[in-house]
Amino acid sequence: MHRLPDTYHALKVDAQKCIGCTHCMQSCPTEAIRIRNGLAVIDKKRCVDCGQCLRACPAKAIFVEQDDLDKIKSFKYRVALFPAVTIGQFPENISENQIYDALLKIGFTHLYELEQPIGFLKDSIKEYCRKDKKARPHISTFCPSVVRLIQIRYPSLLDNLIPRKAPHDLGAHLALEQLQNQGAQRDEIGIFYITPCIAKISSVKSPLGEKESIVDGVINMNVLYNKVRKNIRTTDIPDTSDRRETLTRDGILWSLTRGEARHFGERSMAIDGIHNVIRFLERLENEEVPDIDFLELRACDQSCAGGNLTAGNRFLTVERLEHRAKRYESSSKFKDHPIQRLAPKLKSKLISDPIDAKPVFILDRDREKALEKMSKMQRIICFLPGIDCGACGAPNCQALAEDMVNQKAKMSDCVFLQQTWQEENKISTSKALKNMEKKWGKDRFKADCNKRGRRNEGF
Amino acid sequence: MELNFSIEGGDFTQAGQASSRVKKVLKQLGVDPKCIKSIVIALYEAEVNVVAHAHRGQIRIQIEKDKIITIIEDEGPGIPDIALAMQEGFSTASKKVREMGFGAGMGLPNIKKNTNELQIDSVVGESTTVKMVNYF
Numbered sequence A: 001m002h003r004l005p006d007t008y009h010a011l012k013v014d015a016q017k018c019i020g021c022t023h024c025m026q027s028c029p030t031e032a033i034r035i036r037n038g039l040a041v042i043d044k045k046r047c048v049d050c051g052q053c054l055r056a057c058p059a060k061a062i063f064v065e066q067d068d069l070d071k072i073k074s075f076k077y078r079v080a081l082f083p084a085v086t087i088g089q090f091p092e093n094i095s096e097n098q099i100y101d102a103l104l105k106i107g108f109t110h111l112y113e114l115e116q117p118i119g120f121l122k123d124s125i126k127e128y129c130r131k132d133k134k135a136r137p138h139i140s141t142f143c144p145s146v147v148r149l150i151q152i153r154y155p156s157l158l159d160n161l162i163p164r165k166a167p168h169d170l171g172a173h174l175a176l177e178q179l180q181n182q183g184a185q186r187d188e189i190g191i192f193y194i195t196p197c198i199a200k201i202s203s204v205k206s207p208l209g210e211k212e213s214i215v216d217g218v219i220n221m222n223v224l225y226n227k228v229r230k231n232i233r234t235t236d237i238p239d240t241s242d243r244r245e246t247l248t249r250d251g252i253l254w255s256l257t258r259g260e261a262r263h264f265g266e267r268s269m270a271i272d273g274i275h276n277v278i279r280f281l282e283r284l285e286n287e288e289v290p291d292i293d294f295l296e297l298r299a300c301d302q303s304c305a306g307g308n309l310t311a312g313n314r315f316l317t318v319e320r321l322e323h324r325a326k327r328y329e330s331s332s333k334f335k336d337h338p339i340q341r342l343a344p345k346l347k348s349k350l351i352s353d354p355i356d357a358k359p360v361f362i363l364d365r366d367r368e369k370a371l372e373k374m375s376k377m378q379r380i381i382c383f384l385p386g387i388d389c390g391a392c393g394a395p396n397c398q399a400l401a402e403d404m405v406n407q408k409a410k411m412s413d414c415v416f417l418q419q420t421w422q423e424e425n426k427i428s429t430s431k432a433l434k435n436m437e438k439k440w441g442k443d444r445f446k447a448d449c450n451k452r453g454r455r456n457e458g459f
Numbered sequence B: 001m002e003l004n005f006s007i008e009g010g011d012f013t014q015a016g017q018a019s020s021r022v023k024k025v026l027k028q029l030g031v032d033p034k035c036i037k038s039i040v041i042a043l044y045e046a047e048v049n050v051v052a053h054a055h056r057g058q059i060r061i062q063i064e065k066d067k068i069i070t071i072i073e074d075e076g077p078g079i080p081d082i083a084l085a086m087q088e089g090f091s092t093a094s095k096k097v098r099e100m101g102f103g104a105g106m107g108l109p110n111i112k113k114n115t116n117e118l119q120i121d122s123v124v125g126e127s128t129t130v131k132m133v134n135y136f
């Protein structure tokens, strides 16, 4: 079980591959990226793991740390804990049985589609929403990227968050419970979570509102996808349906857009896509929103079907899952099922600690100093061109001014200012070039048809 | 520190610009979120009032270490009876404005609720000046 510092982020920049092209920097919704010495640098405090940068990078330089699949071998009981979207990655002609069979062939001994007992979570959220009157609308904590966003940028909405854990916690507890009932020891059980996104990696490794992670390893969905494809059998496919006995329609749809919203409140809304979420939270914070009971917010377009570590086309994934869900019963049909015996125990595990604010946009803890910096920023802005070109290594002029007052950048970082200074003989041409090289790396400005960044052509 | 904005009457899409900007600034200054919320709500209502009822206006905001002073001055019809206008539900909003979802007569009472000090002065047929002070 992991215990990592609470700002753990799975994203890393590969210095060999990064060409400092600024695409990631421009795409980041929290302005967490700067270019230093020709390379992208991510500010961990500001990053919400939304994966926009990963999608925007043309050089595939932003990558994700992950656990080696071989790690499963060190456990006697090897649990693959995977969300229903995993099944949606595959083309329709590959059946659930074939996928389950391939997972067993890879080396897992137990397979848990993690939304199996979703009814417990659904009830728990319903109960909370009915009782809690302190803030409305209630906001789902399903998407860790959204929760982090609220922590750093919308702390006034923290009370709206529903303190309930994610389906993967539920699935993991169910697996543990059932295996231990069969006589397995906790340290013989390895639970491996198959993740559709980097946000879930970070939240599994340093859980929000939880003390430690229940999961023993995390495997990226796209990596697993390749492994499974290689192990698909076309003859003698075993029947694995007993392993999906408690899977429900609600569970299959849970991680898709409206998967939660459809169950809660008289009036509910579902918003997907990080930029849409931000625009909406701005409004919500200003109370420019009608009376809504429940809000489902997801960082990815098409929710987890569009997760940044998925392999399939998100629209096809949604289509397959919706089609698949029709064959399964709704969770309310499981009221008399023996699994209900586990309800009290599992439900008690679903409650999470309150989530705290992590304001990272404050200029200075000292109000007077912050005001000073703010006034200084306003004066600096008057001199910057307002083109937001990114050539200074900051995403826009405003951000550069902010970096300047925080001593993280200099006036000369602005290429336009520097140009004016040369014109006025305030700085020599060679000094100006040196400044540029510092920011963008040596030799960046020499003519060279094979230099880094050339690969950037025509993507 | 000072911030200035101008508002055009009739353009509802523009209302909220000043309050959004002020919100960002106050967050950077580390002002308590609940306090920011009150300020933003009051400012937004005042902005909408200029858009809905007046011709054009100016917003002048002064931020000090313990308070924010906002003055919204407009050219417009003015308010004949301020005490009446302050009552919940009182509105002279046109049908058109009502159709846009405004005109419940809750703006001024809401401003009152969300500010520490509120002063409204008006010259009928000329202008209205709303001064709000919030302490952090």
Ligand SMILES: Nc1ncnc2c1ncn2[C@@H]1O[C@H](COP(=O)(O)OP(=O)(O)OP(=O)(O)O)[C@@H](O)[C@H]1O
Pocket (backbone or CB within 6 Å): B045, B049, B050, B052, B053, B054, B074, B076, B077, B078, B079, B085, B086, B090, B091, B092, B093, B101, B102, B103, B104, B105, B106, B107, B108, B109, B128
């Ligand atoms: N800036 C202004 N200029 C002229 N009249 C105003 C101004 N602000 C408010 N009023 C008058 O005061 C009345 C009450 O204002 P208030 O903001 O409380 O309600 P409203 O604007 O009519 O509706 P709501 O704010 O709920 O959308 C208005 O209907 C209008 O007659």
Ligand code: SF4
Pocket (backbone or CB within 6 Å): A011, A027, A028, A029, A030, A031, A032, A033, A042, A046, A047, A048, A049, A050, A051, A052, A053, A054
């Ligand atoms: S994951 Fe999102 S928040 Fe983090 S650096 Fe990338 S774009 Fe920015």
Ligand code: SF4
Pocket (backbone or CB within 6 Å): A049, A050, A142, A143, A144, A145, A146, A196, A197, A198, A199, A200, A298, A299, A300, A303, A304, A305, A306, A307, A308
């Ligand atoms: S929407 Fe789903 S896949 Fe995307 S970041 Fe949130 S939890 Fe991850």
Ligand SMILES: [Mg+2]
Pocket (backbone or CB within 6 Å): B045, B048, B049, B052, B103, B106, B107, B108
């Ligand atoms: Mg009004």
